[in-house]
Amino acid sequence: MSETVEKKDPARDEWYAVGISADLRPGEARETILVGEPIDIRREPGGAVIVSKSDGRACPVRERYGHVWTSIGAPDHDLFAIPEADQEGRVLVDVGAVRVRCSPLRAVENFLDIAHFPYVHTDILGAEPQTEVVPYKVHVEEAGDEVWATKVKFFQPQAAKSAEGGIVTDYKYRVPAPTTAILYKTCPPRPGEWDVITIFVQPIAEDLCDVWPWMALFDEDNSLAELIHFQQMIFLQDRSILENQVPKLLPLDPKMEIPTRADMTSVAYRRWLKRRGMTYGAQTAAA
Amino acid sequence: MLKLYDYVLSGSAYKARLMMAILGAPYEAVPVDFYPGNEHRQPDFLDLNPAGTLPVLVDGDLVLTDSAAILTYLAGKHDPPGTWLPAGDPARLAQVVQWLAFSQSLTATAGAARLHDMINRPLDVEAARAGAHRAFRELERHLTAQAFDGNAFLVADQPTIADIACFPYVALSPDGGIAHDDYPAIRGWLDAVKRLPGFIEMPGIHALHEVRETEPGVVAMAAEAG
Ligand SMILES: N[C@@H](CCC(=O)N[C@@H](CS)C(=O)NCC(=O)O)C(=O)O
Ligand SMILES: [Fe+2]
Numbered sequence: 001m002s003e004t005v006e007k008k009d010p011a012r013d014e015w016y017a018v019g020i021s022a023d024l025r026p027g028e029a030r031e032t033i034l035v036g037e038p039i040d041i042r043r044e045p046g047g048a049v050i051v052s053k054s055d056g057r058a059c060p061v062r063e064r065y066g067h068v069w070t071s072i073g074a075p076d077h078d079l080f081a082i083p084e085a086d087q088e089g090r091v092l093v094d095v096g097a098v099r100v101r102c103s104p105l106r107a108v109e110n111f112l113d114i115a116h117f118p119y120v121h122t123d124i125l126g127a128e129p130q131t132e133v134v135p136y137k138v139h140v141e142e143a144g145d146e147v148w149a150t151k152v153k154f155f156q157p158q159a160a161k162s163a164e165g166g167i168v169t170d171y172k173y174r175v176p177a178p179t180t181a182i183l184y185k186t187c188p189p190r191p192g193e194w195d196v197i198t199i200f201v202q203p204i205a206e207d208l209c210d211v212w213p214w215m216a217l218f219d220e221d222n223s224l225a226e227l228i229h230f231q232q233m234i235f236l237q238d239r240s241i242l243e244n245q246v247p248k249l250l251p252l253d254p255k256m257e258i259p260t261r262a263d264m265t266s267v268a269y270r271r272w273l274k275r276r277g278m279t280y281g282a283q284t285a286a287a
Numbered sequence: 288m289l290k291l292y293d294y295v296l297s298g299s300a301y302k303a304r305l306m307m308a309i310l311g312a313p314y315e316a317v318p319v320d321f322y323p324g325n326e327h328r329q330p331d332f333l334d335l336n337p338a339g340t341l342p343v344l345v346d347g348d349l350v351l352t353d354s355a356a357i358l359t360y361l362a363g364k365h366d367p368p369g370t371w372l373p374a375g376d377p378a379r380l381a382q383v384v385q386w387l388a389f390s391q392s393l394t395a396t397a398g399a400a401r402l403h404d405m406i407n408r409p410l411d412v413e414a415a416r417a418g419a420h421r422a423f424r425e426l427e428r429h430l431t432a433q434a435f436d437g438n439a440f441l442v443a444d445q446p447t448i449a450d451i452a453c454f455p456y457v458a459l460s461p462d463g464g465i466a467h468d469d470y471p472a473i474r475g476w477l478d479a480v481k482r483l484p485g486f487i488e489m490p491g492i493h494a495l496h497e498v499r500e501t502e503p504g505v506v507a508m509a510a511e512a513g
Binding site for chain 2: 239
């Protein structure tokens with residue numbers, strides 16, 4: 001069999017979550033589409049997960065953070081680390097895929113933007129008139145080439161399922177891969193620790209994605225069903241907004257940037273994507 | 288105390304939540320991990336409701352597993368004037384029952400298309416959308432006639448459980464790729480339901496907002512950022 005050498009493509013050479021590990025029992029299979037390519041995911045009776053393309057070629061596989069991860073290209077790096085995933089005492093919550101008719105990059109950008117809370121998650125993650133986002137810090141961490149936003153503070157009426165009443169929540173945001181966003185937020189029952197809430201976005205097409213939210217929380221009071229419902233309620237509020245964004249693709253053309261009003265993290269994220277050449281789901285030239 | 292086996296994204300469970308909110312009936316919610324956990328298909332839940340569907344309302348020994356039955360019970364018990372379920376007026380009552388039956392076709396078409404688009408449920412989605420549009424045209428025609436007579440709701444001149452039963456999957460249909468653009472009478476009726484005292488939202492169904500005075504830049508930013 002002759003190996004065709006494929007051109008490097010940042011969208012293909014990346015890891016993506018494509019299923020919940022626990023939902024794939026031995027002998028079971030599921031089909032999905034990743035960056036436009038149909039793939040087949042199955043768990044061997046022995047427990048190993050095999051991902052293959054329609055021509056039978058095998059894709060690399062990892063099982064981490066509750067999900068099956070794969071790539072249709074050849075990633076030159078391993079899956080990013082989320083050290084909190086292994087921390088004692090956290091509940092790990094698989095929330096399930098929500099399909100959204102939007103660019104995968106838009107899904108990430110919306111997740112990073114705190115200014116939408118009072119308008120989209122009214123009386124839960126934000127409330128009028130406390131809509132001000134105080135300036136915070138954004139940087140690109142050289143070592144891992146990740147976008148970070150730190151020292152974000154926001155008033156929230158019900159910050160988490162475990163929050164009783166309004167509190168000022170501290171946030172940190174981290175983008176370890178183009179379609180993964182992680183937020184760290186004050187953890188009401190455990191001061192000093194951070195709750196971890198992520199979205200793993202599986203690009204299906206440039207304007208269609210499955211979003212797999214996942215959480216690693218300190219919460220002893222709520223059932224898994226309650227935690228899942230809370231996160232699904234939040235994410236479905238985002239879905240209505242995401243499906244109506246114009247333009248559909250994320251503008252990366254410098255002429256289309258709106259630097260004055262757009263959120264700082266979003267500006268850093270867009271620049272970082274452009275530098276990496278990650279244009280799948282992006283609009284690179286003014287239409 | 289009433290106990291509702293509930294799922295936050297279920298339009299059918301929302302019928303019960305909305306009715307209880309409007310009637311001011313207190314209840315205890317039992318969240319069921321419908322998705323991704325499929326808890327409604329596990330033995331414990333099937334013991335309660337062999338059909339494996341949500342919502343389920345429990346009141347003492349009474350177990351109700353159908354949203355129309357739940358609305359009937361709630362209105363019978365928590366609406367002393369009896370306007371939500373006009374039991375004393377055979378013609379009105381029969382029309383209410385007719386729209387309750389109709390509401391099932393909304394669940395099967397618009398509701399199914401939404402689950403397909405939202406959580407990737409296998410379905411012939413084009414057939415479901417076509418079915419939803421047929422049901423919407425029927426509803427549109429009726430609501431147009433009602434509006435002509437000066438009535439805002441489905442039956443006679445008052446809101447009934449028929450409106451609560453039909454409202455969710457019509458309101459949520461854009462989540463399943465079914466727009467409201469061609470249905471002006473339906474849009475007016477959705478707004479009328481939203482104006483009912485005690486109305487509550489669910490993800491995908493937004494309350495009507497009075498137009499607020501806001502700084503123009505803030506609105507622009509919210510729109511840009513989502
Ligand atoms: N007869 C039921 C049907 C409601 C219904 O279809 N519920 C959905 C959730 S919204 C369900 O439980 N479906 C079961 C399934 O899809 O597995 C009612 O109206 O109460
Ligand atoms: Fe959001």
